[in-house]
Amino acid sequence: MTVTAPRPTxxxxxxxxxxxxxxxxxxEALAPYVDAPYRRVLDHISTLPxxxxxxxxxxxxxxxxxxxxxxxxxxxxxxxxxQMREDLDxxxxxxxxxxxxxxxxxxALPDDVYAAALGRAYNAWLAEEWVSRxxxxxGAVVAVPQDPxxxxxxxxxxxxxxxxxxxxxxxxxxxxxxxxxxxxxxFEAAAEMGLPVMLHSVGLIHAAFPFNVEQFRTILFRHPxxxxxxxxxxxxxxxxxxxxxxxxxxxxVFTEGGISWVPxxxxxxxxEYHEYRSMAPLLEHPPSHYIRKFYxxxxxxxxxxxxxxxxxxxxxxxxxxxxxxxxxxxxxxxxHPRQVLNMPFPADxxxxxxGENALALFGIDAPVRAG
Amino acid sequence: MARISAGPADALAxxxxxxxxxRNFEIGVFNVNGNxxxxxxxxxxxxxxxxxxxxxxxxxxxxxTDWQLEWVLDxxxxxxxxxxxxxxxxxxxxxxxxxxxxxSYTVEVDDGELYVVV
Ligand code: FES
Numbered sequence: 001m002t003v004t005a006p007r008p009t010x011x012x013x014x015x016x017x018x019x020x021x022x023x024x025x026x027x028e029a030l031a032p033y034v035d036a037p038y039r040r041v042l043d044h045i046s047t048l049p050x051x052x053x054x055x056x057x058x059x060x061x062x063x064x065x066x067x068x069x070x071x072x073x074x075x076x077x078x079x080x081x082x083q084m085r086e087d088l089d090x091x092x093x094x095x096x097x098x099x100x101x102x103x104x105x106x107x108a109l110p111d112d113v114y115a116a117a118l119g120r121a122y123n124a125w126l127a128e129e130w131v132s133r134x135x136x137x138x139g140a141v142v143a144v145p146q147d148p149x150x151x152x153x154x155x156x157x158x159x160x161x162x163x164x165x166x167x168x169x170x171x172x173x174x175x176x177x178x179x180x181x182x183x184x185x186x187f188e189a190a191a192e193m194g195l196p197v198m199l200h201s202v203g204l205i206h207a208a209f210p211f212n213v214e215q216f217r218t219i220l221f222r223h224p225x226x227x228x229x230x231x232x233x234x235x236x237x238x239x240x241x242x243x244x245x246x247x248x249x250x251x252x253v254f255t256e257g258g259i260s261w262v263p264x265x266x267x268x269x270x271x272e273y274h275e276y277r278s279m280a281p282l283l284e285h286p287p288s289h290y291i292r293k294f295y296x297x298x299x300x301x302x303x304x305x306x307x308x309x310x311x312x313x314x315x316x317x318x319x320x321x322x323x324x325x326x327x328x329x330x331x332x333x334x335x336h337p338r339q340v341l342n343m344p345f346p347a348d349x350x351x352x353x354x355g356e357n358a359l360a361l362f363g364i365d366a367p368v369r370a371g
Numbered sequence: 372m373a374r375i376s377a378g379p380a381d382a383l384a385x386x387x388x389x390x391x392x393x394r395n396f397e398i399g400v401f402n403v404n405g406n407x408x409x410x411x412x413x414x415x416x417x418x419x420x421x422x423x424x425x426x427x428x429x430x431x432x433x434x435x436t437d438w439q440l441e442w443v444l445d446x447x448x449x450x451x452x453x454x455x456x457x458x459x460x461x462x463x464x465x466x467x468x469x470x471x472x473x474x475s476y477t478v479e480v481d482d483g484e485l486y487v488v489v
Binding site for chain 1: 416429430431432433434438440454455456457466467468469
């Protein structure tokens with residue numbers, strides 16, 4: 001733990017819900033939960049040399065950046081629920097929604113049977129070792145895109161537990177995009193269980209959208225494309241197949257893209273919709289109508305030179321009820337809650353963004369604090 | 372209130388249109404499946420000559436069709452020639468839009484003659 005900042009001064013007025021924190025899902029952690037014969041496979045993978053979020057046959061990540069000394073060596077990870085609770089306490093976070101580390105890239109695994117087995121092992125491991133209402137740690141059931149029928153079963157199974165409050169849709173490397181009709185069982189299950197679906201990408205170089213990112217020499221210029229472009233492509237794909245019209249009660253969350261790309265999507269798609277409405281024959285309204293109802297998590301929150309610009313940005317898409325604080329703890333690019341709290345949003349908007357919106361979205365009771 | 376003659380009603384068959392001038396703009400007069408409609412020839416999008424566009428139908432689906440596509444409103448969809456925005460010729464409303472509409476006028480039939488009330 002390298003962050004021990006004092007709690008925000010407004011702490012007493014606020015519940016802080018962090019909708020994106022990461023657990024370190026190593027092969028050795030998941031091995032006891034995976035079906036035979038993959039137990040032996042994970043035992044073996046556990047012995048292979050590895051780099052940060054980069055394990056052969058498990059977490060695919062073509063790491064092509066020029067390695068510089070003294071950078072990234074101390075990549076943080078969270079190994080136990082107790083450690084997560086302590087870390088989140090230090091960040092003044094009351095409630096955390098858990099996402100994986102390594103399975104962020106699982107959509108790129110070519111073996112669908114293996115991918116589904118890993119997904120089941122992850123869900124079982126979360127249920128057994130991580131989620132806890134008392135600790136304010138809640139899970140998102142991973143929906144393995146390679147096996148939508150199995151994913152739907154997993155959603156119904158774990159979604160029945162109070163500690164699972166969402167469905168994680170792996171977004172890096174997903175092919176076809178999430179609007180494809182093969183995923184219908186996943187959206188049906190999520191809607192039936194009343195669980196929001198949460199898209200989350202990661203820095204992956206892979207022959208699925210957004211591809212060709214190996215042309216960038218550095219993560220500096222590649223990283224925003226790997227997140228925001230992936231979210232945008234999947235959002236467009238889901239609008240194209242009218243997911244929000246067909247599943248009007250399904251809540252859809254876009255994580256780790258910040259918020260400044262949102263007005264672009266609304267205005268650009270509405271512009272196209274003038275000309276091509278008949279090509280979106282199942283949308284009952286212009287695209288912006290649906291986008292305004294999507295949810296967006298803050299990290300990586302934009303840090304404009306004029307902080308007021310971020311307030312304007314939020315207003316452009318009526319985001320006060322739709323934006324959710326996220327830190328992305330413990331990843332290299334995490335945001336301290338203070339970064340969002342210090343933005344010049346009105347006090348009521350801050351309370352919504354920092355926690356109230358997420359409590360309502362996920363149906364979580366406000367935690368009762370000791371003292 | 373003034374009335375502008377748009378010619379004999381029986382000269383305007385279903386699916387056909389004619390234009391009248393009013394001040395410095397035009398009004399399109401349509402026979403929409405037997406009903407007469409009149410709209411200002413100015414699109415609410417970027418002011419294109421909407422009334423000169425193709426008359427067609429369109430694709431749509433909804434919960435009512437179990438999300439199956441249907442070709443609907445045949446002969447009732449006016450496509451603005453500039454950017455193809457679809458208007459329902461029966462009401463002048465943009466189809467599944469944000470509430471935009473063509474400025475509409477009443478059409479009266481008097482002794483076999485069409486009149487646009489402006
Ligand atoms: S001006 Fe009519 S569609 Fe653009």
